[in-house]
Amino acid sequence: MRIIYLISFLLFPLLSCAQTTNKSISVVSSYTVDQNSSWTSRTLQQQKFQPFKQNSKVNIGYNKDAAVWCRFIVKNLSASQSAKTWLCFNNNHIDSLSLYDGRLIKTIGDRTISQSPFIETLAFELNLQPGEERLLWVRVKKETSYLDFSYSLEDQAYLEGKSSQKTALTSFFIGMVFLLLMINGILFFMTKDRLYVYYIGYSILTAFYTAITTNFAKHVLFPEFRFFSECRVFTGALWYIALSIFLGHFLKLKENQPIKHKLIIVLGGINFLLILISISLLVFYKDFEFRYFFVLGYIIFLASIVVLFWAALTHLKIEKTQAIYALLAFAPQFVWGACLILKTFEIIPKSLGDNWMLFISLYEVFLFGYVLSRNYIDIFLKNNELMQQVIFEKESSLRAISEVQLRERRNIANIIHDNVGSKIAHIIHLFDMKNAGLAKQTINELAEDIREISHKILPKALDEGALISSLQSQISSLNAGLTDAKIELFCYDFPDKIDEKWIYDLYLIALEVINNAIKHGNAELITIELYKYPKNYHFQFTDDGLGFDLQKTSKGFGLENIEKRVNYYKGNFEISSVKNEGTIIQINIPSNR
Structure with a gap:
């Protein structure tokens, strides 16, 4: 709106400039229409003219061949001073405007190479001696268009001011x-x-x-x-x-x-x-x-x-x-x-x-x-x-990854400290006691524990694409240690070995979902289903635990981390849960083959 106010302010002088006229000059004017543009200055005396006042408009409507002849009798009323004025026509788009002043002829207009001295109007300069009266003829011609115009006598300073403003604006x-x-x-x-x-x-x-x-x-x-x-x-x-x-x-x-x-x-x-x-x-x-x-x-x-x-x-x-x-x-x-x-x-x-x-x-x-x-x-x-949000999401993802890595490192550190560390100390003690037989037995147990820990962190079979056997092995180990819960695994046309980069993440996702169902959902039955379709893999995790209201409860760190992992592989993650009725998680990942 400020721009509009500026335009209005700048146009105000253009629209409000005061008009001045020379009162020492009188004019009597009339006009007639030459329908075929065939008259000459000699035949004009025989024609009938109509009165034509200053600033009143002549409108002949649509025009094809007609020309308008205007007669002006201009007189300087002063007996002692000469007078100067401009005879102006207010239509700038007249094809030709010819002034006949005795033997002098001046022509200006759109169809001529001559132009008016002022951008504001088509104007002819008139200089009158003291008491001089002059007869002027003006021929107005505009081809094949609507024609209307008016005339006035204007002061030069007024025309220069108006033209300068219009040109500048x-x-x-x-x-x-x-x-x-x-x-x-x-x-x-x-x-x-x-x-x-x-x-x-x-x-x-x-x-x-x-x-x-x-x-x-x-x-x-x-x-x-x-x-x-x-x-x-x-x-x-x-x-x-x-x-x-x-x-x-x-x-x-x-x-x-x-x-x-x-x-x-x-x-x-x-x-x-x-x-x-x-x-x-x-x-x-x-x-x-x-x-x-x-x-x-x-x-x-x-x-x-x-x-x-x-x-x-x-x-x-x-x-x-x-x-x-x-x-x-x-x-x-x-x-x-x-x-x-x-x-x-x-x-x-x-x-x-x-x-x-x-x-x-x-x-x-x-x-x-x-x-x-x-x-x-x-x-x-x-x-x-949006870019700030993307940056924030990336930073959140990095923080999530760092937290996962830190949590996994803590778990490994706790296992090593609680199990491996204590057994190594026991072995050293046995050697000090010179009980080599028991020390050898404990070393064998320690080696088995290390293999089991390594398998829990990331099974070696995953390197060969054996997702199903890796999950079955881990689920068997988990079921052996559970008393109030059971984990089941079902496969439908799912290959025993697959060559996909996401199998490591899906293995960890399955463990995360099982952990959440047992720890937070108090589930008694956890069902994992694996499907293979022509263009995608489908994974469904179902539990009969406590569930939660998705509208009132956020997904939490674990589920958000799972969703980000799935999105990374251009997959789809959906979760539905009803309070006291359990939770269903569905994952679809496109196949690369």
Whole structure:
């Protein structure tokens, strides 16, 4: 919103500059319409003229061959001082504007290489001696378009001030547009999101249309170019097609409102086809009647505005924030476009001027530039937050691995200290007692204990892929030491030997699950089932223990560690438990063969 306030602040001088006129000059004016553009200055005296007041508009509607002749009788009311003023015409897009001042002829306009001294208006300089009265003729010509204009006498200082402000502001806004284009171009290369491409295309056309509409292109950039009238019409149509496509993707109409999306594409396609046909006809058939093309183009333009406005309102129920942005951008354009069309068909007497078009189009570009940049920043911050979470998860995994290693080392240390250490001390004592026979017997027992400890930590058979025999051996040892619980192992099409890297982890997972079921679940029966399917291995661990409520109880360190091990092998881990009814753990790991 700060950007919008800045634009309003910068445009305020442009819209509020005070107008001054030279009161020492009087003017009597009238006009007549030459329907076939066949009159000369000699035949004008025979024509009937209608009154034409300053700042009142002459509107001849759609024009093909007509020209408007204006007669001005200008007089300096001062008898002692000379007077200088500018005869100004407020339509910058007149093809040619010819001033006949006696034998002197001056011509300016879109179809001429000459230009007005001021970007704000088409103006002719008038210098009057004290008490001088002069008859002036002005011929206004605009081919194949709607023609309206008004005139006024203006002071040079006022025109220079208005033109300087308009030039500066238009330059500033076009520069800012291209800055936003550069930023969004960088964002596109970073994100590969096509929405930025649509924004760039729409913004470029906005800059061109603004430059032509405000007369900046003719006055500053390409003063000798002669076809700005046509460029204004075609660029405006392309600009609106680009805006429709951009808004359609901005609101994700293809996914959320497919019918409106197709309708917008069809309307845009018809408009583009009209542009191609019109250009072809202008090149090969200059006398073609373009009235119906203009009418059809305006109808499609109005239909597109209505559909887009309707789509934005509907989108409020889908994604409120994006819809509000679209409505904020589109509402001023909706008013301007409606006024333009109603004025064209003479339903209302006056439409919003070109300055409003400058404000609206650049307001939209700035607004969407701000929205897209902010969306990227939000996405960047979210991605950064996700990266922090990933880093945290990795650190947690490392801590978990370290804790597992520390716990296993403690278990080994306790076994060695309690069993191996005590027996070694006993053997040394026996040698001191010179009881070699008993010492030899104790050494044999110690060797058996070491083999058993080694087998418990990680059976040698696992190196050969014998997961089933390793588990059976460990389960037999565990069942021998259990009094109130029993462990069962079932295999279904599971190979005796498998060549998979995860068998060591699965062996340790099975021991972890058994330990949890006995220690924490007080289970009486623990069932382990191993399945082999064509594309995956399936493992199910079931116990009839105490169970727990998954919604209220966290998985705990052991289960989280199991899940991380399974995820490492791109497997799937699921657990279901009901309080006082036991727990079921299911693991699926894809097969590499």
